[in-house]
Amino acid sequence: MKIIKLDAIDSTNSFLKNLSVNSTVQDFTIVMAKEQTSGKGQMNAKWVVDGGKNLTFSVFSCFDDLEISNQKYLSFGVSLAVFETLNELKLPKLAIKWPNDILSVNKKLAGILIENNLKGNKITSSVIGIGINVNQEIFSKDLPNATSIKKIVNKEFDLDILLNEILIRLKSKLELLHKKDYAFLEKQYLSVLYKKNVPSMFKNNQNILFMGKIIGVSENGKLQIELENETIKEFGLKEVSF
Ligand code: BTN
Numbered sequence: 001m002k003i004i005k006l007d008a009i010d011s012t013n014s015f016l017k018n019l020s021v022n023s024t025v026q027d028f029t030i031v032m033a034k035e036q037t038s039g040k041g042q043m044n045a046k047w048v049v050d051g052g053k054n055l056t057f058s059v060f061s062c063f064d065d066l067e068i069s070n071q072k073y074l075s076f077g078v079s080l081a082v083f084e085t086l087n088e089l090k091l092p093k094l095a096i097k098w099p100n101d102i103l104s105v106n107k108k109l110a111g112i113l114i115e116n117n118l119k120g121n122k123i124t125s126s127v128i129g130i131g132i133n134v135n136q137e138i139f140s141k142d143l144p145n146a147t148s149i150k151k152i153v154n155k156e157f158d159l160d161i162l163l164n165e166i167l168i169r170l171k172s173k174l175e176l177l178h179k180k181d182y183a184f185l186e187k188q189y190l191s192v193l194y195k196k197n198v199p200s201m202f203k204n205n206q207n208i209l210f211m212g213k214i215i216g217v218s219e220n221g222k223l224q225i226e227l228e229n230e231t232i233k234e235f236g237l238k239e240v241s242f
Pocket of ligand 1: 010011012013014036038039040041042043045047056057058101110111112113128129130131
């Protein structure tokens with residue numbers, strides 16, 4: 001395992017992606033940065049870090065035989081690795097919010113951005129970007145839903161120790177993925193999925209509110225919500241908020 005530690009970079013994901021295009025990158029190479037000037041979040045959002053207080057890193061992972069249609073299991077494995085590590089810290093009401101946000105007491109603690117290199121219908125390698133709010137105490141008013149481990153448990157955590165714990169778990173989840181133990185990853189993921197089986201309010205992409213309950217994730221990675229009339233609808237990332 002090779003860890004590259006940087007003081008500042010545009011984005012650890014972009015750095016690793018460029019590295020993999022221009023040279024051979026070993027499986028499980030990690031890039032960690034104290035600052036990101038153009039941190040990338042899901043759906044083209046920005047990921048802003050509070051210099052040196054949070055964990056900001058990307059992991060390069062190679063695959064021999066991972067079909068694009070099975071990419072949701074990679075997302076399950078990565079979010080479970082982060083979830084299980086944070087769960088050791090006894091954070092209250094910890095859950096994975098579909099697809100792969102980590103929440104504690106309904107606020108976002110960590111985000112994941114996975115960028116894949118494809119060949120035909122296979123994922124040959126992925127850059128797995130993980131941002132965890134660890135010791136940050138002040139958040140911008142634009143991020144009312146963000147929190148940190150320190151804000152919740154009132155204690156500082158050593159970033160290197162936390163990183164190491166996550167990497168150990170990530171390795172074992174990736175092994176499950178290599179062994180195609182998809183059913184086990186799905187079972188673990190669904191057991192900690194935020195609002196699963198809880199009647200809740202959702203908003204669709206036309207800003208229409210509706211009631212339903214999350215019952216699972218479809219074959220193609222969409223969120224399955226059972227509506228009040230018991231029909232099941234599937235939603236992609238930009239199609240629903242809750
Ligand atoms: C999200 O929007 O929830 C995903 C956030 C992912 C942020 C991490 S920080 C390390 C890596 N580098 C990036 O530019 N983004 C990811």
